[in-house]
Each structure stands twice: as structure tokens, then as C-alpha cells.
Amino acid sequence: MTRNTSAALAPLLLLAACSQQAQQDQLPNSVENHVDAPLSPPPPGEPDGLPADRTPVAEGPIDPRTAQGAALVLQNYFALLESGRYAQAYRLWFDAGRSSGKSVADFAAGFGKYAEYHANIGAPGRMEGAAGSTYVDVPVQVYGRLKNGRQFAEAGTATLRRANEVPGSTAEQREWRIYRMELEPQVRPASYRFVGRWAADASNCPAQAWRFTEMSLRTPAGSVCAFKRVLEVPGGYDIAARCTAEGPPADDTLKLRFAESAKALLFESEVIADAGLVRCR
Numbered sequence: 001m002t003r004n005t006s007a008a009l010a011p012l013l014l015l016a017a018c019s020q021q022a023q024q025d026q027l028p029n030s031v032e033n034h035v036d037a038p039l040s041p042p043p044p045g046e047p048d049g050l051p052a053d054r055t056p057v058a059e060g061p062i063d064p065r066t067a068q069g070a071a072l073v074l075q076n077y078f079a080l081l082e083s084g085r086y087a088q089a090y091r092l093w094f095d096a097g098r099s100s101g102k103s104v105a106d107f108a109a110g111f112g113k114y115a116e117y118h119a120n121i122g123a124p125g126r127m128e129g130a131a132g133s134t135y136v137d138v139p140v141q142v143y144g145r146l147k148n149g150r151q152f153a154e155a156g157t158a159t160l161r162r163a164n165e166v167p168g169s170t171a172e173q174r175e176w177r178i179y180r181m182e183l184e185p186q187v188r189p190a191s192y193r194f195v196g197r198w199a200a201d202a203s204n205c206p207a208q209a210w211r212f213t214e215m216s217l218r219t220p221a222g223s224v225c226a227f228k229r230v231l232e233v234p235g236g237y238d239i240a241a242r243c244t245a246e247g248p249p250a251d252d253t254l255k256l257r258f259a260e261s262a263k264a265l266l267f268e269s270e271v272i273a274d275a276g277l278v279r280c281r
Helices: 067-082 086-090 104-109
Strands: 114-121 128-130 133-146 151-163 177-185 196-199 210-212 216-218 224-233 236-244 250-259 264-268 275-279
Touching: 067 086, 067 114, 067 133, 067 151, 067 177, 086 104, 133 177
Parallel strands: none
Antiparallel strands: 114 133, 128 133, 133 151, 151 177, 196 210, 196 275, 210 216, 216 224, 224 236, 236 250, 250 264, 264 275
16 A cells, blocks of 8 residues: 655654644733734745655555654654753754754753744655765755744755664664754745834824734724734735724634725724725835
């Protein structure tokens, strides 16, 4: 029995992100405590996504000496990082962690800026031998959220190494370990077009501005929305949100449309009064 790699990476080669935190029943008064927008890395085959490898993979136990065994070690590595077990993850680097280029303390400290850290693992390449060792490259996609709320994404390749079955090699040396990892930031838009300060009239900008961030809205009347999903559509955005206006918090779909000729933003909502807005400078 065979299966399609791109459709069945999950148990073998794909480390899926943890489930998103359930949204709160009540929307906080502060937009700093907004419901975070879901993380959505590019899927395999899409720009900045993992390669869409469709090579059939045989069912059955995985030999730890194979390329798939190396991918499992990498999967375990990112699972340890995701759960905050940095010292254990460090030991999955070659040469007792020293191939990471850091001490275990510096390695752990490097993850202090992340609120969420996830990874997807692609199908490994062919094993290559050199100087008594075997190497294999595995595509990696890393993504998550910084503690300041901004999302990040990187992609690249991890190279794993193990010693061959030769006299004098130890059991530890014959285990796959991470030899190097080269990740580059993925190219993403700096921000949604609606982010910033808007007002019904330019004269209202100093004291009566609408404030849009990537994940929230606060109006001058005191209404607050936390964005759950932002979808770019022709002419603007549709935003699934949880909003509080004059009544209790309610789910809403905000429709933002740009009137290019008037350099304006048209705002529609079921909870908040519709408005035409101009950008504040």
C-alpha cells in the first residue's frame, strides 16, 4: 500500500502547528489583549511553501538509519522547541549540540522572543556519503508569533549527519543529528493596507481617529474589534472579528473597501455603524 507524500506527511514528515488558543467569551477592553489572527503558513507547492513532493512512501515501520529516520529526528527537534524543552532540543545537534554554534544557555535564550514557534517538515532528499559519514537534506518551514504579536516565517534546509556502520563508531555517532540549518525569512507584505489611523474627516485625525492594527480596531466612539481572520478580496478585505460596541461582544464580518479615486476607505459592519474614512497623515 502506498500513499501520496504531500497528503500524508503528518505522522512521518510533517510537524503541524498546535491548535490555536480558544477565543475568550468576553472581548477585553484593551486591544493589546486581542484574539490573535490564526497562523497560516503557505501550503506545499505555493510560493514560500515546502516543495510539493509527490513521491509515494511505503507503509510500515521507519528504519532510523534511513532518510525518513533523519526527518523523524528533525520532527522531534521542533516538537521539543515548541514545548519549550530547549536543552533536549540542543542535544539533537551534532557534536553534543556544539554544531549549533551556541552554548546550551545561549541556544535556549534565543527562543525567548517567541510567543509561538512551529515548523513543517518536508520530504527528505537523497542520502549522500562522505568521509565515513552520511548526510541528508530536509526542507524546513518555520513560522509563529513573536511576543510583540507580529507573525514571522522562515524557510530553508536542515542537513542531518550520522556516522556509518564502521569499526570504532559509537552508537551515539550513528544517530542522526542536525549538522547545520540554513533558514531565510520568507517574503511577506509588511502590513495590510488598512493598518494605521483613519478618520471621517482629516480634521478629526488628532482626536477622533479610527485605529487599525493588523489584528484589531478601536473606533473613537470606544468600539473595539479583535480580528480572527483577515481575507484579502478584490478591492479590499473581509475580516472575521469579535466586536464590542454598545452591546455585548458579538461575531461580525467587517468589510473594508478602498475607494481609490477618493483615496478613502469604506467601512461596513453589522455591529458598528458604517463609515467612509480618509487616512490620517
